[in-house]
Amino acid sequence: MNGLIQFLTKIQTFNLLTITKVELKSPIKEDGNKPAYSLAHETHYYDSFTYKSEIRVLKDMALIDLLSLTDTSLKREYEQLKKLKERFKLIWTNFHQYYGELKAKYPSNFIFSIQLDYLFIVNNLQSDYKDIYIGDEFVESLHDTLKIRDKFLSELVSEVDEILNPRETFEEWMVKQENQPEQVEDATAKLPPKIPYNPDAGRPKFNRQYIDDFLQLIRTYFSEEHFNQLGALIKAEEQPANQMIFNGNSNKLADAFKQLYEANLIVGCNKAELEKWILKNFLYSNGDKVNEYSEGWLSAIISSDTKVCKSPILEVRMKDKVPFLVPTVRNKKNSKY
Structure with missing residues (x-):
């Protein structure tokens, strides 16, 4: 060992x-x-x-x-x-x-x-x-x-x-659906059962009423190409060819998604699944290099109660029990983002 x-x-x-x-x-x-x-x-x-x-x-x-x-x-x-x-x-x-x-x-x-x-x-x-x-x-x-x-x-x-806990891939699931093989006792019977494929499990669903407002608030943090890919991902669940780069302090994007989730403007997943979705789809750049997010880092922002973003992109406020998105005033020292 x-x-x-x-x-x-x-x-x-x-x-x-x-x-x-x-x-x-x-x-x-x-x-x-x-x-x-x-x-x-x-x-x-x-x-x-x-x-x-x-x-x-x-x-x-x-x-x-x-x-x-x-x-x-x-x-x-x-x-x-x-x-x-x-x-x-x-x-x-x-x-x-x-x-x-x-x-x-x-x-x-x-x-x-x-x-x-x-x-x-x-x-x-x-x-x-x-x-x-x-x-x-x-x-x-x-x-x-x-x-x-x-x-x-x-x-x-x-x-x-x-x-x-082996997962069943989409391809394996399709073959099983087509062939519907009978249960056969063999050497593989002792292996743990595979978790069935579910294409919608853990995928964030955005409240469509607020998508356009959200996209406009974060538009300046993405290149035009990546902004268009982001819109396609959120609106039509079209997976981007590559990870999209968020141009700003790393916790700003995570904080924005966390606020949407806690206001029930993102549903269909738990916080851990939202973290994995961000990890899969986004990188960030603070001006000098492109970086990856990490699972534990995202969890500390999204799954904890600690307030970690000092200059958030937006705030979700409530009026007559109806949420609405409000842009925040950016810190002048960080105005390039």
């Missing part, structure tokens, strides 16, 4: 570096004599391009180890992996609570406030934390490395879940 151990150790260990002002990509405006924490070596934030590949390989090795287990042992490991996923959801909730979209500097106790040291292993954490500068470079790097770890943990959990 060495592969599984290496993977789980890697995604739960944060190796902080302490660097000087000169080494920072974004120079410190104040507290110039203080050292600063860095995690850029574990992300794509600047110059590190191997960390993500390393985590991916370790995830594949972990899966190979799990495939060698008996059903009972595999189920036991699966439950432990789900507990770890819950810890990632908690760190995302804590992160969003203290994260600021426009902050350049964070409190010196930021790491302790989000409980990173409690939930995971944090190496090189200084006891005199007040002497360490924490700026937006570190927080964005932490955000990126958490996404990488969360992404591959979620993939591993999904792959194990598929082994324990």
Whole structure:
């Protein structure tokens, strides 16, 4: 089980570096004599391009180890992996609570406030934390490395879940409908039954009365091509050829969908299914690069009660028990979005 151990150790260990002002990509405006924490070596934030590949390989090795287990042992490991996923959801909730979209500097106790040291292993954490500068470079790097770890943990959990609870594909369902084979006792009879195919299960349904208003409010956040694809997806459930890019702070789009869901303007799915739908269909760009959403990150926004979006795109308000969409005033510092 060495592969599984290496993977789980890697995604739960944060190796902080302490660097000087000169080494920072974004120079410190104040507290110039203080050292600063860095995690850029574990992300794509600047110059590190191997960390993500390393985590991916370790995830594949972990899966190979799990495939060698008996059903009972595999189920036991699966439950432990789900507990770890819950810890990632908690760190995302804590992160969003203290994260600021426009902050350049964070409190010196930021790491302790989000409980990173409690939930995971944090190496090189200084006891005199007040002497360490924490700026937006570190927080964005932490955000990126958490996404990488969360992404591959979620993939591993999904792959194990598929082994324990195999899904019936649309093609398999069609063949079964055409042939209607008789029940035959054979070697496959001991396998767990496949979950039947349901094309509408978990698919968000938008209240048509509000679709045009919603689309107009978010139009400026998409290119014309992706905006047209978004309209087709929401109105006619036409799947886009590729993921659509939301041009803005990552939590704005998730917050908008969450508000629609909680006002019953999105139905036909639960919050977890809405998160998977966003994960499948959207990327985001904050101006310098295109990023993927992560399952735990979305869950911390949509499934928790924490208010994480400081400058939302819209608000859903009620008048005489009837909802209506209201655009919000954008922060001038973030007006490009």
